Amino acid sequence: MTTASEETRVPPRYIQVEETLRALLDTGGYRPGDKLPPEPELAAQIGVSRATLREALRSFEQQGIISRRQGVGTFVNPRPLYIDSGLETLESIEMLLQSRQLTPILRQRQVRSERALPKAAQRLNLKEGAPLTVLASTYVVADSPVAYLLEVVPTGVVDESTAAAWDMSLLDGLLQHRAFFDLGYGVAHIAPVHGSEEICAALDVDAQTPLFFIEQTVFTGAGTPCFYSRNYYLPQIFDFHVIRKLRE
Incomplete structure (x- = not known):
């Protein structure tokens, strides 16, 4: 049974300071590598004692949010990249990353023509040996690779020269030129x-x-x-989920 005192229990002071400090880091213009003000100045800015501030900073250091260098100061660490996304919407990796204010960069890209092997031919309902355009792309965010895409499309839909001219994934190109391509839905495994x-x-x-x-x-x-693709994502960065509804 929950008592009134439990319902109104106030979190420890250092927890409240953590929340205040987190908001300060988010809105105070601090970037990774920036040095925080000295403890007396920061404690006065937040309105807490230095002892309480130290406890909050110790927790932040354990979480990897900051680093403290003896005799130098306290610095903001780079935030680990994390992307949580549903799979209900057919969208390109560019759309996914840009919707989270991230800038995707193509670090490596190969465009080539190939003949359809049995699996690709089956997926695209083509005869074996049919001409295909293939793109192999590595995507990077903040200098870290995040995904590798292998995309395959019939040459009659997108030829090699057209794909090479697109500075984007094949799916993004198809979505951006939807007036010319009749895209309906995707089936993913x-x-x-x-x-x-x-x-x-x-x-x-x-x-x-x-x-x-x-x-x-x-x-x-x-x-x-x-269109057919085989995409590889780093699980420590991406967390995909599906929203499931009750059967009607």
Whole structure:
């Protein structure tokens, strides 16, 4: 049974100071690497004792939010990159990252023409050996690789020269030029996998690192497959979820 005193219990003072300090770091213009004011000045700014401030700073240091250097000062650490996203909307990696005020950068990109192997031919409902345009791309955010995309499209939909001219993923190009491409929906399969040597090198991870793998086929509004991708994401950065509703 909850008592009135428990309902109105006030959190410890240093917890309140943590919340105030966190808000200060978020809104006070501090960037990674910036030095915080000396403890007496910071304590006066927040309106707490130095002892309480030290306790809050100690907690922040344990969380990796700040670093304290003996005789030098207290510095703001870079924030770990974390992206939480649903999978209900068909969107490109550029759209996903930009919606979170992140700037995606193409660090490596290969565009080539290939003949359809059995799996790609099956996914795209083509004959084996049909001409394909293939893009292999590594995406980077804040100098850290976050995803590797292997995208395949029939040459009759997007040829090699067109894909090479797009400074974006194939899916982003198709979505941006929707007036010319009839995109309807995507069917995705999700699994944890280990990457190949090429993929691990692109993402700067070792062969034992599990990756978030999404294999997707995009269809036209009429249900014709027009695009196929095999995308690899770093699970320590991406957390995908699906919203499930009750059966009607």
